[in-house]
Amino acid sequence: MKEMLLKKFLFHFVNDQRKDKKFCFILGAGASKQSGIRTGSELAKLWIDELIQMESESAIQDWLQKENIPPDDLAQGYSKIYDKRFEVDPRDGFSFLEKEMENIDPSCGYSVLANILSSTEHKIVITTNFDSLCEDALFIYTQKKPLVVGHEALANFIRPFGSRPVVIKIHRDLFLSPKSNNEDTCSLADGFKKNLTDIFKYYTPIVIGYGGNDGSLMNYLSELSAIEGGLFWFYHKDHSLSEKISKIVEKFNGYAVPIDGFDELMIQLGDKLNYAPMDTKIIEFSEVRAKKYREQFDAINKGINLAGETKQALKNIVERTEVKNWWYYQQLINNETDIAKQNELYKEYLSILPNSPELTGNYAIFLDDIRKNYEEAEKYYKKALELEPSNANNNGSYAIFLKNIRKNYEEAEKYYKKALELDPSNANNNGNYANFLNDIRKNYEEAEKYYKKALDLDPSNATFNGNYAIFLNDFRKNYEEAEKYFKKALGLDPSNATNNGNYAIFLKNIRKNYEEAEKYYKKALELEPSNANNNGSYAYFLNDIRKNYEEAEKYYKKALDLDPSNVTNNGNYAIFLKNFRKNYKEAEKYYKKALELDPSNANNNGNYANFLNDIRKNYEEAEKYYKKALDLDPSNANNNGNYAKFLIEMERLNEARNFIDIALNINKDEKEKTVSLELHFYCYAVYWKEYSEAKQNVLNLLQEGVRSPDWDLEGVIKISAKLGHPELEEVKRLAKIISEKNKGV
Numbered sequence: 001m002k003e004m005l006l007k008k009f010l011f012h013f014v015n016d017q018r019k020d021k022k023f024c025f026i027l028g029a030g031a032s033k034q035s036g037i038r039t040g041s042e043l044a045k046l047w048i049d050e051l052i053q054m055e056s057e058s059a060i061q062d063w064l065q066k067e068n069i070p071p072d073d074l075a076q077g078y079s080k081i082y083d084k085r086f087e088v089d090p091r092d093g094f095s096f097l098e099k100e101m102e103n104i105d106p107s108c109g110y111s112v113l114a115n116i117l118s119s120t121e122h123k124i125v126i127t128t129n130f131d132s133l134c135e136d137a138l139f140i141y142t143q144k145k146p147l148v149v150g151h152e153a154l155a156n157f158i159r160p161f162g163s164r165p166v167v168i169k170i171h172r173d174l175f176l177s178p179k180s181n182n183e184d185t186c187s188l189a190d191g192f193k194k195n196l197t198d199i200f201k202y203y204t205p206i207v208i209g210y211g212g213n214d215g216s217l218m219n220y221l222s223e224l225s226a227i228e229g230g231l232f233w234f235y236h237k238d239h240s241l242s243e244k245i246s247k248i249v250e251k252f253n254g255y256a257v258p259i260d261g262f263d264e265l266m267i268q269l270g271d272k273l274n275y276a277p278m279d280t281k282i283i284e285f286s287e288v289r290a291k292k293y294r295e296q297f298d299a300i301n302k303g304i305n306l307a308g309e310t311k312q313a314l315k316n317i318v319e320r321t322e323v324k325n326w327w328y329y330q331q332l333i334n335n336e337t338d339i340a341k342q343n344e345l346y347k348e349y350l351s352i353l354p355n356s357p358e359l360t361g362n363y364a365i366f367l368d369d370i371r372k373n374y375e376e377a378e379k380y381y382k383k384a385l386e387l388e389p390s391n392a393n394n395n396g397s398y399a400i401f402l403k404n405i406r407k408n409y410e411e412a413e414k415y416y417k418k419a420l421e422l423d424p425s426n427a428n429n430n431g432n433y434a435n436f437l438n439d440i441r442k443n444y445e446e447a448e449k450y451y452k453k454a455l456d457l458d459p460s461n462a463t464f465n466g467n468y469a470i471f472l473n474d475f476r477k478n479y480e481e482a483e484k485y486f487k488k489a490l491g492l493d494p495s496n497a498t499n500n501g502n503y504a505i506f507l508k509n510i511r512k513n514y515e516e517a518e519k520y521y522k523k524a525l526e527l528e529p530s531n532a533n534n535n536g537s538y539a540y541f542l543n544d545i546r547k548n549y550e551e552a553e554k555y556y557k558k559a560l561d562l563d564p565s566n567v568t569n570n571g572n573y574a575i576f577l578k579n580f581r582k583n584y585k586e587a588e589k590y591y592k593k594a595l596e597l598d599p600s601n602a603n604n605n606g607n608y609a610n611f612l613n614d615i616r617k618n619y620e621e622a623e624k625y626y627k628k629a630l631d632l633d634p635s636n637a638n639n640n641g642n643y644a645k646f647l648i649e650m651e652r653l654n655e656a657r658n659f660i661d662i663a664l665n666i667n668k669d670e671k672e673k674t675v676s677l678e679l680h681f682y683c684y685a686v687y688w689k690e691y692s693e694a695k696q697n698v699l700n701l702l703q704e705g706v707r708s709p710d711w712d713l714e715g716v717i718k719i720s721a722k723l724g725h726p727e728l729e730e731v732k733r734l735a736k737i738i739s740e741k742n743k744g745v
Contacts (some may be wrong), residue, residue: 001241001246001247001249001250001256002249002250002253002254002255002256003255003256003257003258004232004255004256004257005257005258006257006258006259006265006268009232009255009257010268010269010272011272013269013272014272014273020202021121021204021229022121022122022202022203022204022228023122023203023204023205023206024122024124024125024126024199024203024204024205024206025113025122025124025125025126025205025206025208026125026126026127026205026206026207026208026210026217027125027126027127027128027129027134027208027209027210028040028127028128028129028207028208028209028210028211028212029128029129029209029210029211030208030209030210030211030236030262031127031129031133031208031209031210031262032129032131032133032209033209033261033262034107034109034261034262034263035104035105035106035107035110035131035133036104036105036107037100037101037104037129037131037133038100039075040075040078040211040213041073041074041075041078041211043078043082043100044074044075044077044078044081044082045074047081047082047084047085048060048064048074048081050085051081051084051085063084064077067080069081075211075213076213077213078213078214079213079214097130101130101131101132104131104133105136105140106133106134106136106137106140107133107262107263108263108266108267108278109261109262109263109264109265109266109267110133110134110136110137110141110266111137111140111141111266111270111275111278112266112267112269112270112273112275113125113134113137113266114134114137114138114140114141114142114144115141115142115270115273115275116269116273117134117138117142117144117146117165118138118142118144118165119142122203123162123163123164123165123166124160124165124166124168124199124203125165125166125167125168126168126170126196126199126205126217127167127168127169127170128169128170128171128210128214128216128217129169129171130169130171130172132148134146134167135148135167138165140282140285141278141281141282143285144164144165145164146164146165146166146167147162147164147165147166147167148166148167148169149166149167149168149169150169150172151169151172152172152189152190152191152192153191155189155191155192155194155195156191156195158195158196158198158199160198160199160201160202160203161202168192168195168196170188170189170192170196170216170217171214171216188216188217188219188220192220193220196220197224200224200226200227200228201226201228202228203228204227204228204229204230204231204232205227205231205232206231206232206234207231207232207233207234208234208259208262208265209234209262211242211245212242212244212245212248218244218248221248222244222247222248222251226252227252227254230252230253230254230255231248231249231252231254231255232254232255232257233245233248233249233254233255233256233257234256234257234258234259234265235256235257235258235259236258236259236260236261237258237259237260241256294327297314297331298334300314301314301331301334301335302334314331315335318331318332318335324352325353326353326356326358326359327358329345329349329352329353329359330358330359330362332345332349333345333346333349333362339370339371342366342370343366343371346359346362346363346366350363355387356387357384357385357387357388357391357394358391358393360380360383360384360387361380361381361384361391361393361394361397363380364377364378364379364380364381364383364384364394364397364398364401365377365397367380368381368401368405374401374405377401377405378401378406381394381397381398381401382398384398385398390422391422392419392420392422392423392426392429393419393426393428393429395415395416395418395419395422395429396415396416396419396426396428396429396432398415399412399413399414399415399416399419399429399432399433399436400412400432402415403436403439403440407598407599407600409436409440409441412436412440413436413441416429416432416433416436417433419433420433425457426457427454427457427458427461427464428454430450430453430454430457431450431451431454431461431463431464431467433450434447434448434449434450434451434453434454434467434471435447435467437450438451438471438475440600442633444471444475444476447471447475448471448476451464451467451468451471452468455468460492461492462489462490462492462493462496462499463489463496463498463499465485465486465488465489465492465499466485466486466489466496466498466499466502468485469482469483469484469485469486469489469499469502469503469506470482470502472485473506473510477669477671479506479510482506482510483506483510483511486499486502486503486506487503489503490503495527496527497524497525497527497528497531497534498524498531498533498534500520500521500523500524500527500534501520501521501524501525501531501533501534501537501538503520504517504518504519504520504521504524504537504538504541505517505537507520508541508544508545514541514545517541517545518541518546521534521537521538521541522538524538525538530562531562532559532560532562532563532566532569533559533566533568533569535555535556535558535559535562535569536555536556536559536560536566536568536569536572536573538555539552539553539554539555539556539558539559539569539572539573539576540552540572542555543556543576543580549576549580552576553576553581556569556572556573556576557573559573560573565597567594567597567598567601567604568594570590570591570593570594570597570604571590571591571594571601571603571604571607573590574587574588574589574590574591574594574607574608574611575587575607577590578611578615579710584611584615584616587611587615588611588616591604591607591608591611592608594608595608600632601632602629602630602632602633602636602639603629603636603639605625605626605628605629605632605639606625606626606629606636606638606639606642608625609622609623609624609625609626609629609642609643609646610622610642612625613646613649614712619646619650622646623646623650626639626642626643626646627643629643630643635666636666637663637666637667637672637675638663638672638675640659640660640662640663640666641659641660641663641675641678641679641682643659644656644657644659644660644663644679644682645678645682645715645716647659648682648686648715648716648719649715649716649718649719651719653686653687653719656682656686657687657690660679660682660683660687663675663679664676664679667679673701673704673706674706674707674708676697676701676706677698677701677702677706677707677708677738678708678711678738680694680697680698680701681694681698681713681716681734681735681738682716683697684697684698684731684734685713685716685717685719685720685725685731685735686716686719686720686723688725688726688727695727695730695734698734698738699734702734702737702738707737707738707739708738708739709739709740710739711738711739712739713735713738713739716735717731717732717735
């Protein structure tokens with residue numbers, strides 16, 4: 001029998017790797033000893049001592065002699081001793097083994113084995129042990145779930161080339177009638193024989209902690225004709241290998257390798273493989289599990305239709321908390337419905353836990369979202385980050401605050417990036433950064449990348465699905481896919497008011513299904529009456545579709561009472577006041593407020609430009625805002641078209657035509673049909689010679705029912721007349737149909 005130093009084996013394992021070279025591990029009881037499970041030898045000694053107490057020393061010595069079990073090597077007779085000890089009731093033996101392995105965690109050496117099994121081609125463990133150390137280690141250290149073959153009936157599931165780690169328990173799993181008696185352990189089940197033979201055609205075994213005292217595996221190895229690459233049999237340096245093991249090693253041209261122990265071997269192997277300590281991974285995995293648990297608990301607690309019994313049950317569970325940590329106090333705050341009392345509770349509990357970054361960060365969000373106390377909110381955001389600069393959630397929340405409230409986009413992006421650097425797998429931060437890239441940077445390629453990553457990380461998140469639906473609708477114009485994600489979002493959480501409201505907008509704008517749209521608007525407002533966005537969207541629907549101006553104004557005002565700083569609602573109410581109330585003074589006030597709240601909003605800049613042009617006749621200021629709108633969003637077809645109209649009215653026709661062409665190109669698929677109608681009308685009215693199909697395009701769109709109500713085309717008609725249009729009366733007729741909602745063509 002050949003011997004090899006561990007140092008040489010480690011070099012061979014790490015450096016002599018062919019692509020088809022694969023190792024498997026054969027583990028015996030010695031591999032479990034450092035985890036706290038006694039070896040076969042130790043258990044046999046214990047049971048002999050107990051048998052002596054049950055009978056007499058002389059009787060047991062006679063029995064050992066009769067069974068040919070050497071007193072100085074009781075491990076050889078493990079199975080017979082087990083049978084003798086538990087002969088009164090074999091079930092007591094199962095109970096003993098179960099207690100022996102209860103509450104046992106894998107030793108640190110198993111962390112290396114788990115990493116090898118999960119990240120290399122060496123994915124198979126064959127063991128005579130009943131314990132769950134291998135599968136526990138895989139879950140604790142890698143979060144990978146192995147295929148555990150704990151009974152011969154499952155042997156046909158063994159595959160030599162599977163992608164998942166495999167643990168084969170040839171004496172069965174602890175909970176599947178483990179084989180410990182002499183009769184059961186003297187031979188290997190046929191199912192295991194066949195499949196192990198297939199494995200050994202491709203895998204070189206590394207045997208650790210196995211004394212060869214059962215007949216099953218040893219007899220099988222004695223009968224086996226060949227093993228790929230020989231084998232390596234590791235044994236404790238203070239002991240020697242038995243003659244039968246030496247013969248097996250020699251038979252397969254293998255090597256015996258002396259070691260200090262299983263953990264020592266694995267630690268040296270981990271060093272050669274450049275593995276780092278796993279303590280931080282254990283903490284990380286446990287924190288992720290704790291976070292998911294808390295999120296699920298909170299989600300149930302926040303359910304709008306939550307039954308009273310469930311609500312009370314959740315409160316009862318929280319009250320039984322033994323450790324009064326930040327989450328315990330957060331639950332007490334969440335269970336309070338009065339906002340003022342919630343605020344007092346935050347202050348009280350922060351006096352108990354002043355250094356909790358989680359509770360401090362949550363109070364910042366509360367002050368931001370609920371109290372609208374932005375100065376105090378920022379103070380607590382900063383304090384939370386001082387307490388724990390590496391808290392990914394607080395970095396992400398502060399980024400949202402900087403984006404939405406401070407409009408400090410450079411700083412916001414810095415905190416988004418820091419949050420993702422700290423925790424790249426944080427689904428919320430990926431989704432929120434996607435919104436930032438979409439809304440602020442207009443970097444749609446990058447935005448979609450982060451939307452998809454957020455959904456990969458958390459595919460059942462209703463908010464992410466809804467946000468991606470909006471992106472697909474607004475920027476990809478992929479309405480089929482958008483609707484698929486809207487429906488998925490609502491299927492995941494039918495009570496999400498935001499997604500109900502956004503789907504209503506989709507049904508209104510894209511599907512033109514106004515009955516269904518109104519149903520979803522109303523549902524959104526029923527779910528969350530104080531949602532400013534949904535009140536504003538429904539106001540616009542009542543204004544634009546139902547022509548119910550009294551009700552529309554009621555909802556506009558409610559939306560602005562709920563959130564006076566909502567940019568979209570200020571801008572839309574300004575348009576309403578201009579077009580339907582003809583209250584130009586109030587309209588201008590709201591235009592200016594919208595732009596003060598968000599100077600970089602391209603739509604509001606363009607709409608204010610129209611107001612300055614059409615109502616104030618302040619052409620110099622109007623052009624300034626048209627240009628700003630296009631600087632902010634050059635690919636906005638509507639703003640390009642509106643600026644073209646302005647240039648026509650200013651008789652700068654060459655410039656105007658350039659912007660018409662840009663707008664037509666942007667809207668070449670004519671998905672924005674109102675914009676298409678206006679552009680084709682400008683072409684017909686002013687550039688009829690250059691755009692010979694313009695009139696027919698206008699007629700086709702009018703035939704489809706497309707209109708641009710209340711759009712002022714008088715300035716374009718004047719230029720058309722000045723240019724001597726040969727069909728001026730037709731130009732006037734079509735302009736009237738376009739702007740006055742006349743159904744005839």
